[in-house]
Amino acid sequence: MKPLYIVLAISLPATASEQAKIQLLDRNVTVEVTSHSDAYYDETLIWKTLENQGWKAAKNAINEQPTSKKLTEEINYRAKLEALYSAVNSKSSSAANALIAENPNWNSCQRIQWVWLDLQNEMATGYGHKSRQKYSDILQNCPEFTLTTTQKVLVWSRKSAGPQILSQYRQSPGYDATEYSKLAYQIQLEQLSRNGSHSANKDVVVKQAKVKRDSKGAELLGWQYLKEKNYQSSLSWFDSAIKWSGKPSKKLIEGKLLSLKGLHRQKEVEQLQARWVKQYPSLNKFKSNANSERLNRICESQPAACLKLLNEQQPLTSEQHALAGWQWYKLQRPLTATRSFEKALKDLPADVEQYQETQYGYSLALNRAGFQQHAESLAKLLADPSYKVMYAKQQASKNILNAFEQEKYQYVVDNTYLYEQKYGQEVGLSEIRGWAYYNQNQNTKAVNTFQQLVNAYPHDPKFKDALKTAQCAQRKTYKQCH
Numbered sequence: 001m002k003p004l005y006i007v008l009a010i011s012l013p014a015t016a017s018e019q020a021k022i023q024l025l026d027r028n029v030t031v032e033v034t035s036h037s038d039a040y041y042d043e044t045l046i047w048k049t050l051e052n053q054g055w056k057a058a059k060n061a062i063n064e065q066p067t068s069k070k071l072t073e074e075i076n077y078r079a080k081l082e083a084l085y086s087a088v089n090s091k092s093s094s095a096a097n098a099l100i101a102e103n104p105n106w107n108s109c110q111r112i113q114w115v116w117l118d119l120q121n122e123m124a125t126g127y128g129h130k131s132r133q134k135y136s137d138i139l140q141n142c143p144e145f146t147l148t149t150t151q152k153v154l155v156w157s158r159k160s161a162g163p164q165i166l167s168q169y170r171q172s173p174g175y176d177a178t179e180y181s182k183l184a185y186q187i188q189l190e191q192l193s194r195n196g197s198h199s200a201n202k203d204v205v206v207k208q209a210k211v212k213r214d215s216k217g218a219e220l221l222g223w224q225y226l227k228e229k230n231y232q233s234s235l236s237w238f239d240s241a242i243k244w245s246g247k248p249s250k251k252l253i254e255g256k257l258l259s260l261k262g263l264h265r266q267k268e269v270e271q272l273q274a275r276w277v278k279q280y281p282s283l284n285k286f287k288s289n290a291n292s293e294r295l296n297r298i299c300e301s302q303p304a305a306c307l308k309l310l311n312e313q314q315p316l317t318s319e320q321h322a323l324a325g326w327q328w329y330k331l332q333r334p335l336t337a338t339r340s341f342e343k344a345l346k347d348l349p350a351d352v353e354q355y356q357e358t359q360y361g362y363s364l365a366l367n368r369a370g371f372q373q374h375a376e377s378l379a380k381l382l383a384d385p386s387y388k389v390m391y392a393k394q395q396a397s398k399n400i401l402n403a404f405e406q407e408k409y410q411y412v413v414d415n416t417y418l419y420e421q422k423y424g425q426e427v428g429l430s431e432i433r434g435w436a437y438y439n440q441n442q443n444t445k446a447v448n449t450f451q452q453l454v455n456a457y458p459h460d461p462k463f464k465d466a467l468k469t470a471q472c473a474q475r476k477t478y479k480q481c482h
Contacts, residue, residue: 043071055079077106081114088121096121109142116149120156127153127161132168139172146174154183162187189217192224215245215252222255231262250280251349257286282347285317303327318347322358329361334369341365356382363391367398393423404432412436427453434466443474 046067050058055078080099087096100107100121106114115138123131138149150169154162166184169175188204209217218241225234238256242248253276260269273286299306306327310320325340341362348355359382367375372395379391396419403411416433419426434449450467457463 043068046071050075050078055082077111077114080106081117084114084117084121088117088124091124093121093124109145112142112145115142116152119149119153123153123156127157127165131157132164135165136168139168139174143172143174146172147176147179150183154187159187159190162190185212185214185217189220192220209240213240213244215241218244219252219255222252222259226255226258226262229262231259235259235263250276250282253280253283254286254349257283261286282317285319299323299327303330307331316343318344319354322348322354322361325358325361325365329365329368332368334365337365338362338369360391364394367391367395389423393419396423397426397429400429400432404436407439409436409440413440427457431463431466434470438470438473441473443470446470447474 046058046061049061050071055075058075059079080103084096084099087093087099096117100118103114107118108115119131119134119138122134135149135153139146142149146169150165153165157165166180166187169183170180185205185208188208192205205217205221208214209221218237222234222237222241225231225237235256238252238259242252242256245252253272257269257272260266260272269286273283277283295306295309298309304327307324310316310324310327313320316324321340321344325337325344328334328337328340341358344358345355345362348358359378363375363378363382366372366378375391376395379388382388382391396415400412400415400419403409403415413433413436416429416436419429430449430453434446434453437443437446437449447467447470450463450470453460453463454467
């Protein structure tokens with residue numbers, strides 16, 4: 001951004017010819033002080049104090065001596081500017097509005113920092129009509145600050161306002177096509193990161209990343225394709241990101257390893273892992289383990305044995321901590337499960353699929369441990385809709401079971417029907433509804449419910465016994481049932 005020079009006449013002897021540059025709060029806004037002679041003493045030292053130590057030090061240095069109007073005004077401006085900055089950053093809108101209203105003469109390009117703070121204060125409540133108008137006024141009246149102002153407005157506004165802000169920038173006198181392209185590309189990256197694989201955003205980023213050879217854009221595309229399980233495309237983009245980055249990060253190497261793993265190219269996984277593991281020790285989790293298949297097989301059905309094997313492999317990776325969490329959950333040890341899930345979530349990247357699965361397990365464990373409010377708040381953050389549905393089903397089932405234990409049988413009947421309408425039939429809940437009818441002496445309904453289960457599962461003796469008990473209650477022939 002081109003510096004703005006403001007000529008300020010100050011009081012110096014006639015022989016003085018020095019010029020002092022006074023730096024304001026913004027690095028790119030400079031005040032040029034021109035010296036000339038008048039009745040006041042040499043204020044050069046005061047201006048230097050103002051520049052280097054601030055308005056308070058300059059005011060103290062005056063020591064009740066007469067000063068020029070320019071110096072007095074500048075000290076006053078600096079003091080009010082600092083107050084406005086504090087009010088805006090502390091979101092004290094009323095204090096900021098009062099300062100702005102008291103000093104309308106500072107609403108000019110020469111006082112651009114004041115104008116920026118005015119705009120930032122207005123945008124605290126969103127990018128509405130007044131914010132747009134103030135932004136437009138700066139674009140039209142201060143073309144030398146067009147780009148800097150646009151960059152600031154993009155930071156202060158919600159991401160969704162980006163396209164509208166850029167549209168205003170494009171129509172302004174200070175529009176720069178090259179800078180516009182850079183800003184537009186950054187917005188497309190943000191939208192793709194926020195909204196996932198929206199085809200329009202992805203197409204724009206694909207084109208721009210190739211043209212710009214942009215490592216950041218290539219990495220983002222790599223993670224998007226990996227999320228879609230398009231491993232060949234994700235591998236290609238991670239390769240490009242590594243090539244363009246100069247020095248690849250741990251996350252870039254992890255992305256490539258996950259892509260190769262998805263393509264079942266295990267030999268290449270091991271080679272890449274061995275190459276980078278010294279620099280990034282956490283890549284050890286990708287090391288081939290001869291016992292991994294056996295571990296996975298045992299963990300499917302034998303949680304206690306699984307935990308024993310995991311204990312022999314200390315220290316555990318994030319994935320192994322998550323696996324341990326699921327085993328503790330199966331063993332009805334929810335508090336221990338939450339600790340394992342927390343260890344897993346600590347190091348798992350938030351943009352990989354397993355993070356969501358682990359977050360889901362964590363919410364289930366918290367819920368079972370009695371931390372229902374915390375569990376529900378976490379479940380709302382799950383990005384995958386299927387996990388949200390599974391959590392809702394689990395919570396609904398738990399509520400029904402709790403109601404049955406508390407002998408709230410009508411709640412059980414009503415809510416099992418609601419559950420089936422929303423999620424489909426669950427055998428266990430149908431059985432509980434049958435017993436709820438039985439305990440309410442609605443024996444005909446109990447018989448019908450158990451008969452449906454016997455018809456669906458004719459070889460399960462549990463349902464046959466339940467049907468017999470309900471039939472005996474219906475006929476009042478209890479002696480024949482024992």
